[in-house]
Amino acid sequence: MLRLNRLTLTDFRGYTALTWRPVARISVLFGPNGSGKTNLLEALSLLVPGRGLRGARNADLPRQGGPGGWAVNARLHTQDGETSIGTGADPEADRRVFRLDGAAPRNQADIARLVAAVWLTPQMDRLFQEGLAGRRRFLDRLVWALEPGHAREMASHDTAVGSRNRLLAEGRQDRAWLAGLEDAIARHAVAASAARLSLATRLNAHIQTAAGAFPAARIDLACPIAERLATEPALAVEDWLRAGLEANRARDAAAGTSALGAHRTDMWLTDVTTGTPAALASTGQQKALLIGVILAHSGLIASARGFAPLLLLDEPAVHLDADRRAALWSVLTSLPAQTIVTGTDADIFLPLAGQAEAFATGGGALHPDGRFIRPEAEATPVPAAR
Ligand SMILES: Nc1ncnc2c1ncn2[C@@H]1O[C@H](COP(=O)(O)OP(=O)(O)OP(=O)(O)O)[C@@H](O)[C@H]1O
Ligand SMILES: [Mg+2]
Structure with a gap:
């Protein structure tokens, strides 16, 4: 099983300092344009080797107006037990580096062995209209x-x-x-x-x-x-x-x-x-x-x-009709994967209320929404053992 227990962002894009402890298997992030939904998913996508769900350049990741570096740290339950994986700017070079339980991993394969993530982004909506480079990238990511x-x-x-x-x-x-x-x-x-x-x-x-x-x-x-x-x-x-x-x-x-x-x-x-x-x-x-x-x-x-990969769904409901939306929520509740799903509007996620946590994004923070699972009360704790 792969579970994210804690995520810490430091000077990553719009986030100065964020600590998030997801409790439910499904988390909803909702908020207006520019409130930090995709940035948070991007941070999670950088827990695996590669350039993340935006294919971003390293230079774009540090918070503008911040000190220059950035870091994403996660506490995960992996097949090896409790593991911490961190990534951030290498102060010496234009590249990002990983930390595995506080030490430099031998190579990126050590990270890829423990974490996997798959994502759906609004950019993929144009996959079939645009050139073959995007489709090839999509295919290679799957591989x-x-x-x-x-x-x-x-x-x-x-x-x-x-x-x-x-x-x-x-x-x-x-x-x-x-x-x-x-x-x-x-x-x-x-x-x-x-x-x-x-x-x-x-x-x-x-x-x-x-x-x-x-x-x-x-x-x-x-x-x-x-x-x-x-x-x-x-x-x-x-x-x-x-x-x-x-x-x-x-x-x-x-x-x-x-x-x-x-x-x-x-x-x-x-x-x-x-x-x-x-x-x-x-x-x-x-x-x-x-x-x-x-x-x-x-x-x-x-x-x-x-183990099921982290499932990062950025605005999956856009373009879907009501039936397909309902079908999507019902599929998500039956999957084993830890899922983080975003949208601009909380209401469309209400069918997930008993099964998901929800957070309003904005101001570099996450604000829990009381209509969904409250972490302290109803949520099923994440098992500590394998
Ligand atoms: N390096 C950076 N430093 C500071 N802010 C940044 C950085 N990179 C991006 N941002 C800002 O972060 C904000 C949030 O972006 P994000 O893409 O996460 O929004 P969103 O909630 O997904 O919005 P939308 O609904 O439009 O997709 C944007 O206003 C963007 O300009
Ligand atoms: Mg977005």
Whole structure:
């Protein structure tokens, strides 16, 4: 089980000093625009390696007008027992660092092993209207939450692609160097594509069995590498990719980009029941499809890793009709995951009143709402043991 018992924010975005002890499994954060709802979810999303739910730059995280540093500290119940995980600015460099029980972890995988988080953000409402970069990021996040090594694979791949682009742009015919980079691209692209393919296959199987209030979505990859991996051994696909990269050098040099590689992958969702592709679905239908994917993903992590990830839902009710909203609240109450859900208006959350705590956000603080579970009285205490 994964539970957040205490969260402390120090000079993080609009929060000067916040200590929050969630008691109920579901927490509602509501408040007007700019009151700090997304900032708090973002802080939680930074408890796992990566750039968090906004993909923010480190420079944007310290509170403006503050002393310069920032920190997010959490006391969690993890599979290793009570654990504290902290993250914050590295005073020496433009990067963030982690602390695990007060000490520097050996590597980020030590953190990723203990915490997982999945999120839904209002930006995802545009996933099917905008370019493939957003969909690829979405897909890679899904993979990453299950296979933490995927991030490193993609980073190495992108570095090799960038180096090859530069070499080609400079017009240098350094064959040995180019061949070395193309070999690296081929290996990382095949490993990354295999991980994406495996995620899509597992998630599709899970969505079929998860059958709930939200439409079952099927994920399809638009990716020649993944297509080949479905029928050919990985080594053969690497050879094909290496040969293709070599043959494309002149064309890639002229285009300034690489036509082959894992960065070219696109991803599509289809409503399995109606056969409607997400791009043709209505705004609310798209949102419902995405919620279905996020919930199934959370369930897949729970079954694969033995604990449900933190579920961070930023304004999930926007675009949903009353029936779908009711369905969402009912799904949330039946999940094992600790869930933090936001919205501008407390009233839409009232059906959750007996099962959730609720807090009004604003002024860098959280103000408990008495219509929901009161922490001191009715809440079920979080079990201390595993
Ligand atoms: N580094 C920072 N320092 C201080 N304030 C910041 C920083 N970064 C963002 N903010 C401010 O924090 C405020 C709260 O932002 P947040 O995105 O959490 O609001 P929200 O409650 O989610 O609003 P909405 O309903 O519009 O989504 C914003 O006014 C934003 O300008
Ligand atoms: Mg927000």
